[in-house]
Amino acid sequence: MGNSASVKMNDKRRWQSESAMSPAPPAHCNKTGVPFSAVKQSQATSGRKCTYSEMERDRIGLWGSGDGQPTSGLSGLDHLKHPGLNKGMAFTIEERQLLGIHGLLPPRVKTQEEQVELCKLSIDRYENPLNKYIYLMGLLDRNEHLFYRFVADNVAEMMPIVYTPTVGLACQKFGLVYRRPRGLFITIHDKGHVYDVLKNWPETDVRAIVVTDGERILGLGDLGACGMGIPVGKLALYTALGGIKPHQCLPITIDVGTNTQSMLDDPLYIGLRQRRVRGSDYDELLDEFMRAVVRRYGQNCLVQFEDFGNANAFRLLEKYRNKYCTFNDDIQGTAAVAVAGLLASLRLTQKRLSDNVIVFQGAGEAALGIAELCVMAMKGEGTPEQEARCRIWMVDSKGLIVKNRPEGGLNVHKERFAQDHAPVRTLAEVVEVARPSVLIGAAAIGGAFTPEILRKMANFNEKPVIFALSNPTSKAECTAEEAYSNTDDRAIFASGSPFPEYRSKSGALFRPGQGNNSYIFPGLALGIICAGILDISDDFMLLAAEALAEIVSDDDLAYGSLYPPLHMIKDCSVKIAKKIVEHAYNTGKASVQPQPLDTEEFIRAQMYSVEYGAALPPAYPWPDNQPRVAII
Numbered sequence: 047m048g049n050s051a052s053v054k055m056n057d058k059r060r061w062q063s064e065s066a067m068s069p070a071p072p073a074h075c076n077k078t079g080v081p082f083s084a085v086k087q088s089q090a091t092s093g094r095k096c097t098y099s100e101m102e103r104d105r106i107g108l109w110g111s112g113d114g115q116p117t118s119g120l121s122g123l124d125h126l127k128h129p130g131l132n133k134g135m136a137f138t139i140e141e142r143q144l145l146g147i148h149g150l151l152p153p154r155v156k157t158q159e160e161q162v163e164l165c166k167l168s169i170d171r172y173e174n175p176l177n178k179y180i181y182l183m184g185l186l187d188r189n190e191h192l193f194y195r196f197v198a199d200n201v202a203e204m205m206p207i208v209y210t211p212t213v214g215l216a217c218q219k220f221g222l223v224y225r226r227p228r229g230l231f232i233t234i235h236d237k238g239h240v241y242d243v244l245k246n247w248p249e250t251d252v253r254a255i256v257v258t259d260g261e262r263i264l265g266l267g268d269l270g271a272c273g274m275g276i277p278v279g280k281l282a283l284y285t286a287l288g289g290i291k292p293h294q295c296l297p298i299t300i301d302v303g304t305n306t307q308s309m310l311d312d313p314l315y316i317g318l319r320q321r322r323v324r325g326s327d328y329d330e331l332l333d334e335f336m337r338a339v340v341r342r343y344g345q346n347c348l349v350q351f352e353d354f355g356n357a358n359a360f361r362l363l364e365k366y367r368n369k370y371c372t373f374n375d376d377i378q379g380t381a382a383v384a385v386a387g388l389l390a391s392l393r394l395t396q397k398r399l400s401d402n403v404i405v406f407q408g409a410g411e412a413a414l415g416i417a418e419l420c421v422m423a424m425k426g427e428g429t430p431e432q433e434a435r436c437r438i439w440m441v442d443s444k445g446l447i448v449k450n451r452p453e454g455g456l457n458v459h460k461e462r463f464a465q466d467h468a469p470v471r472t473l474a475e476v477v478e479v480a481r482p483s484v485l486i487g488a489a490a491i492g493g494a495f496t497p498e499i500l501r502k503m504a505n506f507n508e509k510p511v512i513f514a515l516s517n518p519t520s521k522a523e524c525t526a527e528e529a530y531s532n533t534d535d536r537a538i539f540a541s542g543s544p545f546p547e548y549r550s551k552s553g554a555l556f557r558p559g560q561g562n563n564s565y566i567f568p569g570l571a572l573g574i575i576c577a578g579i580l581d582i583s584d585d586f587m588l589l590a591a592e593a594l595a596e597i598v599s600d601d602d603l604a605y606g607s608l609y610p611p612l613h614m615i616k617d618c619s620v621k622i623a624k625k626i627v628e629h630a631y632n633t634g635k636a637s638v639q640p641q642p643l644d645t646e647e648f649i650r651a652q653m654y655s656v657e658y659g660a661a662l663p664p665a666y667p668w669p670d671n672q673p674r675v676a677i678i
C-alpha cells in the first residue's frame with residue numbers, strides 16, 4: 047500500500063514538474079528506461095544484495111549494463127568521493143574489490159558503530175564550538191550516512207552545534223567556516239533567470255526547500271547571505287530528526303543585500319556588497335522564485351520560509367499560503383511548539399489554557415504566531431474569541447499594545463491584540479498590571495526577564511510559566527537558573543536554546559525543555575510530504591501542538607520539562623507526521639492516493655535510513671565488465 051501510494055505521488059510530481067516536460071523515463075524505470083523490476087530481477091539472479099531504494103537509484107543514475115547486470119554507473123573512486131555513497135573504512139573487502147578501490151583504504155574494515163565512536167572522539171577534541179561545527183560540516187561533506195547516524199544517535203549533544211546556539215555563530219562567521227558548496231544562492235541579479243539557477247542544482251527529486259533572505263537570523267539581525275547556515279542547519283534536522291532523505295532537501299538563500307554595515311565592511315563577507323533591495327524588485331524576485339520551484343520540482347514541493355524580516359514574513363505568508371505548499375516556521379512552527387509546551391504545562395497547573403493570562407515580550411513573528419494559535423486553542427475549549435484575545439497582553443518596542451496607542455506602530459496583526467487600556471511603557475509595569483500566569487519572551491532582548499519580573503511572577507502564581515524563547519542563548523530573556531532561583535524553584539520553564547540541568551539548593555533536579563520549533567517542523571514536513579498536502583492551514587499546527595504535548599510523559603513533567611527528551615525527537619516526528627497525514631485524509635487535503643491502510647508503516651517506509659546500503663559495482667571500462675581483482 048505504502049509503495050503504490052508513493053509511486054503514484056511520484057508520477058504526479060513528474061507530471062507537474064519540469065522533468066515531465068522533457069522526455070524522462072517513466073517513474074518505474076531507471077534513467078536509461080530499464081524498469082526497476084528488471085534490475086531487481088537481475089539482482090536476484092546474480093545473487094547480489096542491493097539495498098538501494100528506487101529513489102536512490104534514480105538519484106545516482108543506476109543503470110543496467112548490457113547483460114542486464116546492475117551497475118552504479120559510477121567509478122569506484124566516485125564511491126569514495128560522493129558523500130551519499132561513501133562509507134569510508136566501512137566498505138567491506140568484497141565491496142572494495144568490486145569497486146576497484148582495494149588498497150585505497152587502510153586494510154581494516156570498520157563497522158558504522160566504530161566509526162560513530164571515532165566521530166565522538168574527534169569532535170570532543172575541539173573545545174571551541176565553531177571548530178566542532180566545522181568538523182561536523184566536514185563530516186557531512188565526506189560521509190552523509192555517518193553524519194546523520196552520528197547526529198541521530200547524539201541529538202542532545204549535536205543539536206546545539208548543528209543548530210542553535212552554535213549555528214548563529216557559524217552564520218556570523220560564515221565567510222570563515224565556508225568550505226564546500228552546500229545549498230543554492232539566488233541573488234537579485236538572477237531576476238529573470240531564477241529557474242536556470244534552480245536547474246543548476248543537481249538533484250531532481252527535491253521535496254523540501256528551506257529558504258531565507260537572511261534578514262532576521264535568529265535574534266542576531268540582518269546577516270545577509272551569511273544566513274545560509276540556517277537553511278543548511280534546519281534541513282540537516284529534516285533528515286536527522288524527520289527522516290526526510292538528504293537529496294530531497296534543498297537549502298536556499300536569497301541574497302538581496304544586507305543593511306548590516308559590519309557585514310558589508312567585512313573582507314570575508316560572502317554575499318552581494320550592497321544594501322537590501324526592497325519594493326517591487328524584491329517582490330518580483332520572490333514571485334519568480336516560487337513559480338520556478340513549482341516548475342522545477344512540482345506543486346507539492348514544500349517551501350519553508352525561515353528567518354525573513356518581520357515585514358516580509360507576514361506579507362509573504364499571506365500572499366503564498368493559499369497558492370503554494372508553504373509555511374513560515376518562525377510564525378507557525380514556533381506557534382505549534384509553544385502551544386504544545388503550554389498544553390503540557392496545564393497538567394502541572396491543573397488549569398485550562400483559557401484560565402491563563404499570557405504576557406508576551408515581543409509582538410513579532412514568533413509572539414504573534416503563538417498568540418493566534420493560543421486563541422485557536424482557547425476557542426477549542428469553548429472560550430469566545432474576543433475573551434481569548436483579552437487574555438493575551440503583548441509588549442513591543444513601544445510598550446504595551448493598546449488601542450489608539452499614541453506612539454503608534456500597530457499593524458493589523460498587533461491590532462487584534464490591542465488591550466483597552468492606558469499606555470504602559472515597560473515590561474515590568476505590564477506584568478504588574480496584567481498579573482499574568484504565563485510570561486513568554488520572543489523579542490531577542492537578552493536578560494529582559496529581570497530578577498524583579500521573575501519574582502513578581504512568583505508572587506502572583508504558585509507555578510509561574512516562563513518561556514524564554516529568543517535565540518541564540520545570548521538573546522534568551524533569562525537563563526534556566528535565573529528562572530528557577532528567582533521563583534523559589536516553582537517556575538515551569540522552557541527556552542529556545544538549550545540550558546543545562548539545574549539542581550536547586552534543596553537538591554531537586556530540573557531538566558528544562560527546549561521550546562524550539564525543531565520539535566515541530568521535521569514531523570510536520572514529513573507528514574506534509576508523505577500525504578502531499580498543498581494547503582497547510584493552521585489546524586495542522588494545532589494538531590501538531592496537541593500531538594507533541596501528548597507525548598510528554600509524567601516523568602518529563604516531574605523534572606520540569608514540558609517537552610520529551612531530545613533523544614526521542616525522531617519518534618516525536620513520526621507521531622506528529624502520523625496525525626498530520628490522518629488529518630489530511632480526513633479533511634480531503636491529501637493529494638497522495640489511495641490512503642494507506644497503515645499510516646505509520648506508510649510514513650516509516652519513506653524515511654531515510656542512516657545505515658549504509660550495499661554498494662553496487664561500477665561500470666568497468668573493459669568489455670567483460672568484471673573487476674580486475676579476484677573476489678575472496
Ligand SMILES: NC(=O)C1=CN([C@@H]2O[C@H](COP(=O)(O)OP(=O)(O)OC[C@H]3O[C@@H](n4cnc5c(N)ncnc54)[C@H](OP(=O)(O)O)[C@@H]3O)[C@@H](O)[C@H]2O)C=CC1
Nearest residue numbers: 264265408409410411412442443489490516517542562563
Ligand atoms: N524558540 C523558537 O523556536 C523560536 C525563537 N525565535 C526567536 O524569537 C526572537 C524574535 O523573533 P521574531 O518574532 O521572528 O522577530 P521579529 O523581528 O518579528 O519580532 C521582534 C519583536 O520584538 C519586539 N521588540 C524589539 N525590541 C523590544 C523591546 N525592547 N521590548 C519589547 N519588545 C521589543 C519588536 O517590536 P516592534 O514590533 O515594535 O519592532 C517585535 O515585535 C528571535 O530571537 C528568534 O530567534 C523565533 C522563532 C522560533
Ligand SMILES: CC(=O)C(=O)O
Nearest residue numbers: 264353376517562563
Ligand atoms: C528557532 C528559530 O527558528 C529561530 O530562532 O528563528
Ligand SMILES: [Mg+2]
Nearest residue numbers: 264352353376
Ligand atoms: Mg527561525
